[in-house]
């Protein structure tokens with residue numbers, strides 16, 4: 433903390449915190465953040481791990497807990513399962529007692545998902561996603577789908593949902609925002625559920641804090657672990673973004689101010 437806004441009493445100058453800069457962007461040495469949505473970080477957590485845990489795991493946790501109400505024994509399909517939020521969803525899905533089917537575009541990414549707890553693997557570059565989900569669920573379909581990818585993968589999943597299922601709309605990494613023929617939701621009696629972690633943090637700061645406490649406890653107990661693909665200096669932010677855009681990242685990339693490296 434460099435400086436506190438008027439009326440902020442629960443924080444101190446010099447304190448080490450994590451926060452998310454929803455409004456002003458975060459590719460900077462200093463940012464202004466909402467004092468209600470920052471958390472103290474203890475010395476046993478590195479800067480890289482703290483940055484990694486907050487957004488990706490925070491999103492997957494909120495999606496599976498508050499939005500999907502994922503239950504023990506349910507089948508969870510995770511698209512882009514070796515990506516930042518995807519690998520977090522695999523780990524958190526297992527922590528919540530689900531059977532996790534990881535979906536990735538390469539064998540290397542699938543192996544990483546498996547090492548992070550995935551029970552079943554689908555390579556959607558080579559296999560028919562809808563048919564494989566149906567096979568692996570004995571024709572019933574998925575109880576919950578976590579979709580940060582969109583496009584054709586969303587379309588396949590929208591036809592492989594179980595009755596009372598929850599199809600989570602998390603992001604559109606494929607670049608295509610899909611459309612849903614809503615008769616599918618009617619005939620299968622499933623729900624399409626939007627996820628927007630940034631809105632959740634702003635509107636429900638107390639629940640967000642409870643989530644983060646649970647996540648840090650899981651982190652300390654080894655229930656969730658952080659996969660940092662590469663750490664980039666701030667001056668090479670463009671290279672970090674290019675790696676994401678080229679679909680080369682496994683886990684997260686983290687950008688750190690040059691002076692701290």
Ligand SMILES: NC(=O)c1ccc[n+]([C@@H]2O[C@H](COP(=O)([O-])OP(=O)(O)OC[C@H]3O[C@@H](n4cnc5c(N)ncnc54)[C@H](OP(=O)(O)O)[C@@H]3O)[C@@H](O)[C@H]2O)c1
Nearest residue numbers: 491512515516517536537580602603604605606627628629
């Ligand atoms: N709703 C929210 O609150 C929230 C919060 C955080 C992030 N997001 C959004 O969720 C999306 C995913 O975030 P993330 O951190 O998981 O990203 P990420 O680490 O880049 O992972 C996305 C995954 O999408 C897959 N993918 C498919 N087509 C792709 C393409 N053309 N380019 C890049 N990746 C592609 C890749 O897996 P395969 O190669 O295995 O297909 C990749 O691992 C982003 O759009 C992000 O903005 C939303």
